[in-house]
Amino acid sequence: MQSPYSSSLYQNRSSSHDLRNSDQKGLLWMLDEEAMFPGASDDSFMERLYIHFSDEVSKSSGLMRRSSEEHTFILNHMRSTYGVKYHTVGWIKNCREHPIIRMAGATLQESQKKSISSLFVNSAGSLPNTMDGLIDSIRRTNLHFVHCITPHALAGLSTGGLERAQNPRSYSEDLIDVPLLRKQIKSLALLQALRIHKFGFPESILFTEFKNRFGVIAPAESNLENEENEQKVVEEMLKHMDVDGTSFRIGLSQIFFRPGCLIQLEDQRDDKLTSTVVKFQAHIRGYLARKNFKTRQVQNVAIRCIQRNIRKYQGIRNWPWWKLIEVEELRARLVRVEQERNNLKLNCDKLEARMSELTTDLSEEHDTATNVTEMLEAETAERLRLEKELKDLKASHQNLKRKAEQLDMEVIESRMMRSSFIDGDTSTEEEEIKPAQMLRKQNKRTGQLSQKRTNFIPYINTNTILEERSELAKTKLKQEHEEELENLASAKKAVERKLAEALEEVEEQRRQAVSMKRKSVKLNGETQDIRRHLETQQSRNSDLEKKQRKFDTELHKFQSEASTERIAKERMQREKDQMQSEINRLLAELEEVQSEVKFKEDRIEQQKEELEEMSSHGNKEVVEITTMKRQKRELEAKIEDLEEELDDQAGQIQQLTQTKLRLEMQLEKGKQSLQKDLDAKDQEMEDVRISAQNKVKQLELQVEEEYRDRQTAQREKRDLERQLAELRDQRVDGDKETEKRLRRDLKRTKALLYDTQTTLEKQQAGAPSHLKLKSLRNDLEDAQLSTAAAVKARQTVENELLEVQAKVEELSRGKMETEDKLSHANRDKSDLESQLEDNEEEINDLMKKYKASINQNLELSSRAEFMTNTMIEKNKLDRLESRVKELESRLDLEQTQKQRLEGQIERLKDSQEDAVSDRESHIVKEQRALESVRKSQREVRELREEMVELQRKEADVSRKKEEL
Structure with a gap:
C-alpha cells in the first residue's frame, strides 16, 4: 500500500516536471502583461489564463482548476493537495500603474529639500548601495526554511470580509481548523523532515576546511601535519577531540555531523583561541614594557647628560673669558666667511676673463671662417668661368673635326670616280660622251677642292693648336685630379673616423636609452x-x-x-x-x-x-x-x-x-x-x-x-x-x-x-x-x-x-x-x-x-x-x-x-x-x-x-x- 506522502511526492515531482516542460510564465507575470494592453479586462485575463494553463486545467490533479463561479479559478497548493479559490474581480484595474506614480519619483527627486530628494535617487545611483547591502546580507545569513500554514479555510481570501458579513455566526478568527492544519502538515512533510533532521546528519564540512578550522583543538602531541591523507587526519583529530562516534559520519570528501555537534566544536575552538590570544597579548605587553623600559633608560642617560652640560653652561655663560671666546669665535667665523667670499670673487673674475677670451677667440675664428668662405666662393666662380670656356672650345673643336671628316669623304669620292673613269669601257658613243662629261666635272670639282683646301689650311692649323692646348689642359687637369684624389682620400679617412665616432656615440645613447x-x-x-x-x-x-x-x-x-x-x-x-x-x-x-x-x-x-x-x-x-x-x-x-x-x-x-x-x-x-x-x-x-x-x-x-x-x-x-x-x-x-x-x-x-x-x-x-x-x-x-x-x-x-x-x-x-x-x-x-x-x-x-x-x-x-x-x-x-x-x-x-x-x-x-x-x-x-x-x-x-x-x-x- 502506498503512503500518502509518497503519492504527494510523486504528484509534486510530476507537476514540477510539467512546469519545466511548459512555458515559464507565472500568474503575476501574466497579470502585468495583460494590464499593459489598454482594452484588457478581467474576462480577457481569465481567458488568457485558461489558454496558457489549458493542460493543467484538463487534468484533475493539475495546478489549476476551473471554478463554477464567474471570475474565479482554483489553484492547488501544497503538493496539489489543497485548493485555494481566487476571485479576479478588479485585478486588472489595481495592477495598472497610474501616470502620476511615474511622475512622482522624478518630481520628488527634484525637490528643494534634501531630506526628500535623497529618498528618491535614481536607480543608477542607488544600485551600488543596494548591491552592497544585498551581498552583505547574503554573507551574514544562513539557510532557513519557512512554511506558511493557514489556520482556517477563509484566511487570506480577498472576499473574506463579504463572507464574514453574510455568515457572522459561522466564522470566528480564533477558531482553528484542526483537520486542515493536519492536512497541511502532512502535505508539507514537516514531520518526516524533522525526523530526518533529528536522526540524520544535516551539518557537513569539507576535510580541508575541518582540518584548517579545528586543528587548534587537537592536542600538541598529535603530529598530524606530515600526514597527506586528509581522511586519516580527520579521523585522528576526532579521536583526539573525544567526539562520540555516533555523532558524525565520514564521507569521501566531507564529514557529516548530527545537530549541535558542530556548535560544540566551535565553542571548544573559541575557548582555545581565547586562551592563546590572551597569552599572546601578555607576551606582547611584556615585550613592549621591556622595550619602553630600555628606551626610558637611554632617555634618562641622555637627559642627565644634557642637564649636566646645561648646568655647566649656565655656570660659565656669565664669565668674562667665555664672552671673550664667543666674540673671538664670531670674529674667526667672519674672517673665514670673508676669505671664502674673496676666493669666490676671484674665481668668478677668472671665469669671466676666460669667458671673454673665449668670446674673442670665437669671434676671430668666425671672421676667419667668413674670409675663407669668401675665397672659396671666388675660386668657385673662377672655376665655373674656366669650365664654360673649356666647354665652348670643345664645341668648336667638334665642329672643325666634323668639317674635316666631310672634306676627307669628298676627296675619297673624287678619287674613286677618277679610277672608275680610267678603267671604264669605251665601246659606245654614249659611254664616250659620259666619261668626258664626268672628267670635266671631276676636274671642276678638283679645282674646287683645291681651292677649299687652300681656304681650310688656316682652320687646320688652328685645330692643331687647339688640340695641343687641350692636351696640355688634360695633363694639367689630370695632375690636379690626382692631387684632389690624394686630398680627398685623407678627407675620406677623417670623415670615416668622425662617422665611426658618431655611430659609437649613437650606440652609447641607444644603450643608455635601453637602460633608462x-x-x-x-x-x-x-x-x-x-x-x-x-x-x-x-x-x-x-x-x-x-x-x-x-x-x-x-x-x-x-x-x-x-x-x-x-x-x-x-x-x-x-x-x-x-x-x-x-x-x-x-x-x-x-x-x-x-x-x-x-x-x-x-x-x-x-x-x-x-x-x-x-x-x-x-x-x-x-x-x-x-x-x-x-x-x-x-x-x-x-x-x-x-x-x-x-x-x-x-x-x-x-x-x-x-x-x-x-x-x-x-x-x-x-x-x-x-x-x-x-x-x-x-x-x-x-x-x-x-x-x-x-x-x-x-x-x-x-x-x-x-x-x-x-x-x-x-x-x-x-x-x-x-x-x-x-x-x-x-x-x-x-x-x-x-x-x-x-x-x-x-x-x-x-x-x-x-x-x-x-x-x-x-x-x-x-x-x-x-x-x-x-x-x-x-x-x-x-x-x-x-x-x-x-x-x-x-x-x-x-x-x-x-x-x-x-x-x-x-x-x-x-x-x-x-x-x-x-x-x-x-x-x-x-x-x-x-x-x-x-x-x-x-x-x-x-x-x-x-x-x-x-x-x-x-x-x-x-x-x-x-x-x-x-x-x-x-x-x-x-x-x-x-x-x-x-x-x-x-x-x-x-x-x-x-x-x-x-x-x-x-x-x-x-x-x-x-x-x-x-x-x-x-x-x-x-x-x-x-x-x-x-x-x-x-x-x-x-x-x-x-x-x-x-x-x-x-x-x-x-x-x-x-x-x-
Whole structure:
C-alpha cells in the first residue's frame, strides 16, 4: 500500500516536471502583461489564463482548476493537495500603474529639500548601495526554511470580509481548523523532515576546511601535519577531540555531523583561541614594557647628560673669558666667511676673463671662417668661368673635326670616280660622251677642292693648336685630379673616423636609452606597488576610524555606566548616613541599657544588704543568698562581656565606616584620574590620527605628482627613442649612398676644400665645447639645487618622524602610567575586599555570639551586615573591571596598529625618497641623453651638409670631365 506522502511526492515531482516542460510564465507575470494592453479586462485575463494553463486545467490533479463561479479559478497548493479559490474581480484595474506614480519619483527627486530628494535617487545611483547591502546580507545569513500554514479555510481570501458579513455566526478568527492544519502538515512533510533532521546528519564540512578550522583543538602531541591523507587526519583529530562516534559520519570528501555537534566544536575552538590570544597579548605587553623600559633608560642617560652640560653652561655663560671666546669665535667665523667670499670673487673674475677670451677667440675664428668662405666662393666662380670656356672650345673643336671628316669623304669620292673613269669601257658613243662629261666635272670639282683646301689650311692649323692646348689642359687637369684624389682620400679617412665616432656615440645613447627604459619600467612597478600599498593603508585607516568610532561609543557607554555608578554611590552615601543615624540611635539605646544595668546593680546591692540583714533567718535563706550571689556574679560577668563586645563592635563599625569612606574616596579619585587619562588618550589619539591622515594625504599628493612627472619623463623618453629609431633608420638607409658619394667625392675634390673643412670643424668643435661647458655648469647648478631641496625635504621628514616618535613615546608613557595606576587601584581594591571579607567574618561571629543575648544587637548586626554587603555592588564592580580590561586590550591593539601604521608610513617615506632620487637621476640621465642626441643630430646635419657639398663638387668635376 502506498503512503500518502509518497503519492504527494510523486504528484509534486510530476507537476514540477510539467512546469519545466511548459512555458515559464507565472500568474503575476501574466497579470502585468495583460494590464499593459489598454482594452484588457478581467474576462480577457481569465481567458488568457485558461489558454496558457489549458493542460493543467484538463487534468484533475493539475495546478489549476476551473471554478463554477464567474471570475474565479482554483489553484492547488501544497503538493496539489489543497485548493485555494481566487476571485479576479478588479485585478486588472489595481495592477495598472497610474501616470502620476511615474511622475512622482522624478518630481520628488527634484525637490528643494534634501531630506526628500535623497529618498528618491535614481536607480543608477542607488544600485551600488543596494548591491552592497544585498551581498552583505547574503554573507551574514544562513539557510532557513519557512512554511506558511493557514489556520482556517477563509484566511487570506480577498472576499473574506463579504463572507464574514453574510455568515457572522459561522466564522470566528480564533477558531482553528484542526483537520486542515493536519492536512497541511502532512502535505508539507514537516514531520518526516524533522525526523530526518533529528536522526540524520544535516551539518557537513569539507576535510580541508575541518582540518584548517579545528586543528587548534587537537592536542600538541598529535603530529598530524606530515600526514597527506586528509581522511586519516580527520579521523585522528576526532579521536583526539573525544567526539562520540555516533555523532558524525565520514564521507569521501566531507564529514557529516548530527545537530549541535558542530556548535560544540566551535565553542571548544573559541575557548582555545581565547586562551592563546590572551597569552599572546601578555607576551606582547611584556615585550613592549621591556622595550619602553630600555628606551626610558637611554632617555634618562641622555637627559642627565644634557642637564649636566646645561648646568655647566649656565655656570660659565656669565664669565668674562667665555664672552671673550664667543666674540673671538664670531670674529674667526667672519674672517673665514670673508676669505671664502674673496676666493669666490676671484674665481668668478677668472671665469669671466676666460669667458671673454673665449668670446674673442670665437669671434676671430668666425671672421676667419667668413674670409675663407669668401675665397672659396671666388675660386668657385673662377672655376665655373674656366669650365664654360673649356666647354665652348670643345664645341668648336667638334665642329672643325666634323668639317674635316666631310672634306676627307669628298676627296675619297673624287678619287674613286677618277679610277672608275680610267678603267671604264669605251665601246659606245654614249659611254664616250659620259666619261668626258664626268672628267670635266671631276676636274671642276678638283679645282674646287683645291681651292677649299687652300681656304681650310688656316682652320687646320688652328685645330692643331687647339688640340695641343687641350692636351696640355688634360695633363694639367689630370695632375690636379690626382692631387684632389690624394686630398680627398685623407678627407675620406677623417670623415670615416668622425662617422665611426658618431655611430659609437649613437650606440652609447641607444644603450643608455635601453637602460633608462628598464629603469622607467622598474620605477613604474615601484609606483604601482606604492599605490597599492597606499590603498591598503587607506583601507586600514578607514578600519581604524571605524574602530575609533566603535571605541568612542563604548567609551560613551562606559561613561554612562560610570554616571550610573556615581548615582548608586550617592544612594549608598544616603543609606550610609541613615545607617550612621541608626547606629547613633542604637548607641543611645545602649547607653540606656547600661544605665538600666547600673540601676540593676544598685538594686542588687540593696538586695545584698537585705540578704545580709536576713542572714539570721536560717540555712534556707543562706542557700538562697549564695545562689543569688552566684547569679549576680554571672550577670555581672555577662554584663562586662557584653559591654566589652559592644565597645569592640562600635570600634569595628567606626573602622568599617572609615574604611568605606576611604575606599569610596580612592575609587572616586581612581575613576576621575582614569577618566582624565582616557580623555587625554582620546585627544592624543585623535591628534595622531588627524596628523597621520594629513601625512597620508600629503604622501598621496606627492605620489600623484611623482606619477605625473614619471608620465612626462616616459613621454620624453618615448620621443627620444622614436628620434633615435628614425636616426638609426636614416643612418642604415643612407650608409650605402653615403659610401658611394664619398668614394666619388674622394676622387674629385680639391685640397683647399679639406683645409677649409678642417678649419670649420675646429671652429665648430670649439663652439660646442663652450656650449657644453655652459650646459654642464647649468646641470651642476640644477643638481646642487635639487640636492639642497632633497636634503631640506629629508630634514623636514626626519623632524616630522621625530615628532611622531615623541608623541608615540608620550602616549606609551601615559599608557604605562595609567596601567600602573590601574594596577595600584586594583591592588588597593583587592586589599580592601580582603579586609572587608575579614571584617564580615568577624561581624558574623559576633552576631552569632550575640543572637541569643540581645535582640537589639542582633538587629544592629544584621543592618551592619546588610550595609557591608550593599556597600559595593560586586556584580557592577566585576562588570566595570571586565570593561576596563576590555578597553585596555583594545587600547593596546590600537597602539600596536598605530605603531605598525607608523612603521608602514616610514617605509613609504623611504620608498618615496628612493623614488624621488631615482626620478632625479633619471631626469639627469635623460637630459644628458637629450644633449648627446642633439649633438649627434648636429653632427649628422653637418655630415649631410658636407655630403651635399661633396655631391655638388662631384657634379662640377663630372661636368668638366664631360666637357674635356
